[in-house]
Amino acid sequence: QVQLVEGGxxxxxxxxxxxxxxxxxxxxxxxxxxxxxxxxxxKERAFVAAISWSGRTTNYADSVKGRFTxxxxxxxxxxxxxxxxLKPEDTAVYYCASDTHKRLELSGRAYEYDxxxxxxxxxxxx
Numbered sequence: 001q002v003q004l005v006e007g008g009x010x011x012x013x014x015x016x017x018x019x020x021x022x023x024x025x026x027x028x029x030x031x032x033x034x035x036x037x038x039x040x041x042x043k044e045r046a047f048v049a050a051i052s053w054s055g056r057t058t059n060y061a062d063s064v065k066g067r068f069t070x071x072x073x074x075x076x077x078x079x080x081x082x083x084x085x086l087k088p089e090d091t092a093v094y095y096c097a098s099d100t101h102k103r104l105e106l107s108g109r110a111y112e113y114d115x116x117x118x119x120x121x122x123x124x125x126x
Contacts, residue, residue: 002026009120022096030074038092
């Protein structure tokens with residue numbers, strides 16, 4: 001059973017940067033696509049970024065393109081989200097998730113991810 005634990009969240013001023021990490025336990029991490037989602041108060045969970053099992057393919061929400069970068073190190077069972085030029089509207093709880101299904105394309109739909117971490121809070125002050 002794979003377990004996911006996020007870290008790296010915190011309070012940052014607008015324009016600043018944070019790097020989130022998601023550490024996975026279990027033997028099969030490198031087989032799965034991974035995604036980052038976020039949920040702001042009163043809003044639904046929203047897709048942020050996804051990465052294929054190999055790391056060769058990535059996908060981003062339009063709102064973060066050019067500012068966020070998803071990456072992974074399979075040898076360390078870890079996926080990262082580098083967040084630059086942060087804005088107050090990026091404030092949310094950020095979750096990593098794994099998609100254990102074989103798909104032709106990376107999914108941006110939360111219901112297609114079947115394992116979730118507990119989240120890490122990111123707060124961007126103006």
